[in-house]
Amino acid sequence: MTQVLLCGAAVVTLSMGIRHGFGLWLQPITMDRGWTRETFAFALAVQNIAWGIAGPFAGALADRFGAFKVLIVGSLLYSLGLVTMALSTTGLAFAGSAGLLLGMAQSGTTYAVVYGVIGRNVAPEKRSWAMGVAAAAGSFGQFLMVPVENWLIGGFGWQSALFVLGCLALAIVPLAFGLKEPPRTAVTAQQSLGAALREAFGYPSFRWLMAGYFVCGFQVVFIGVHMPSYLKDHGLTPNVATTALALIGLFNVFGTYGAGVLGQRLPKKYILSTIYLLRSIAIVVFLAVPLTPASVYVFSAVMGLLWLSTVPPTNAVIAQIFGVQYLSMLGGFVFLSHQVGSFLGVWLGGKLYDATGNYDTVWWIAVALGVFAAIANLPVKERAIQRAPLPAGAAA
Template identity: 70%
Template sequence: MTVHRSTPTGLSVQQALLCGALIVTMSMGIRHGFGFWLQPIITERGWTRETFSFAMAVQNLAWGVAGPLAGMLADRFGAWRVLIGGGLAYATGLALMAVTSHPLSFTLGAGVLIGVAQSGSTYAVIYGVLGRTVSAEKRSWAFGVAAAAGSFGQFVMIPVETWLISHLGWQGALFLLAGAALLIVPLALGVRERHGPATNAGHQSIGQALREAFGYRSFQLLMLGYFVCGFQVVFIGVHLPSYLKDHGLGLGVSTGALMLIGLFNIFGTYAAGMLGQRFPKRYLLSVIYGARAVAILTFISVPLTPVSVYVFAAVMGFLWLSTVPPTNAVVAQIFGAQHLSMLGGFVFLSHQVGSFLGVWLGGKLYDATGSYDVVWWLAIALGVMAMLANLPVREGPIQRAPSARPA
């Protein structure tokens, strides 16, 4: 691909993709292995699984709640400023997670602070830059590349984090990751939009954009689907290692499973971005959610062996974040790029509400019933609901009155 020097942001497509992908790789890669800290932390601190799970649930909820604000700030003042703040907050939260010994301060560090940091260092902010830099016909592909980068980070960081825990201890591993999170700060300068984030925007205010989006049924349905996505992936990501341990499968199987999720996620997200350019995205999303329901049902129905775990991880990995490129591409397609980070943040808020419930109910219902069975069945039912919800989504640009139409 040739360098586009005349893009509205003043960035080349390659530079925006490279720096954005590296930021997402780091941010998503670190968080993907948090499940490996559950056992050592609760063992040393004498906490229950619900204590750790609640902090992770708050992290996902804080990520979602802060997402729209991070998107507004990025759209208005520049993504690079938000990314720098996100990198600094990420490092601070990881350090606090390592040193605190009280459940409340652990929730504030691992939950609130890291969640806010992730809102300013992941997809919504990066997609806003890409949406303004990449031409409309290639947005789905560009979003797929960025999502694949996050998937690559998950694949790479799983063995790294397990190695760090085993060689440095869980606290030393967190301190080293805090240092790694600071790499987001210099990378943020690589997505600085020299012409300003709103140079290609129209005259639609934030209030007008929000009223328009939340009054539009297709936006509501996309949010519903994303809620289900968050419930499923965060429940599995945090609780799968403990689920496998409860059934007599060792750390090696858990590590291999999460690595396979990350590996196949690379291919799944990139494929979703490519397919989103060729086929209706609503049908693509429906297939993804339906396939997830089938995969989970099959997994809990067959005998649990290392082979069945690896097959499930590979299938789920291919479907893991494959919802991200088509969902965000539909939002950009309907509403344009002016408020893309903000609207993407609100869609992601729905995702994180689902994440909160998935990870918290995983711990809560396990402590209450002694198993994860109820949550697995909830994940299946929600997958069917999301499959049906995405079918009526309208992907065409919204019809605005002349006074509200962007220039």
């Protein structure tokens, strides 16, 4: 279990740490290429939706053949996407590299795939905690990597910085060996993949979890990508934005780990509802008070506690209801909903900014969605689903 946790946490640290800094590239790339913010935002929106669409397939492959092979391919795609992102000279090419390639890469190197391995190798009574550890590692990656990425951009230029990150993404390859699972042997009473999908999508609690995760994606990706530009538009220095993103990552370490621990003791649906409601309150207060470095840092710390703290309880609920046989795939489908929200959050941020000259409308959409998600998680039933026994000889 220790090896799985350490290697899984390191993979998530790299994959999530790199992507959390993409907002730092918005202004240097658009100014150098002469593009609008919507061009950059659309590429990141494509990245998020590609990640979401590829997620269930990557999860199904990991469930069937093991995470090891999926992680290797994901690492290679991640490196290729970062290099071609630096070389893209048109909006279409940028959408293909920063969007499609990196989105596919992230589907094979982040939570759904890693959580499948954790779910199969950690005892149920420790599963929520273990998922909290992995999520906290992704948060630490943000705290660690955002200042590094800002330093690389400032010291070497945005293109060279992407080349360096492309090399760093290859470090996922050796880490994948620590998540290599033994070949599976046939066991009785296995569900088929189709039956698992029909069961999940026919179960209201699964659909409520998807609705809540949609909101999570909208909020965090809008803030993560557009907040640096929002702060600069209001006269604050890039260092404030860098510190803000780093603080989100730092406090997210405590928030995700805490959510994982609480998930062992409290109903997870109440944890999720509370997180979404507190996000909306934090945004309202942030918009209401004068914008200063101090208010930005307080907001970032609060949002950091709530940032990815939805991840451990959401995935733990899926495992609790449906079991772990198809955990990566089902987690991938819930994450697809998250990424549809991410697509809209990052794209509408650029679209409405270009149309109105500010981000005000998107901030208030994020507030309203947070209230919706707080309500949507309340009907979730966390108990294991009751299945009829399979006929003799019906095992997969």
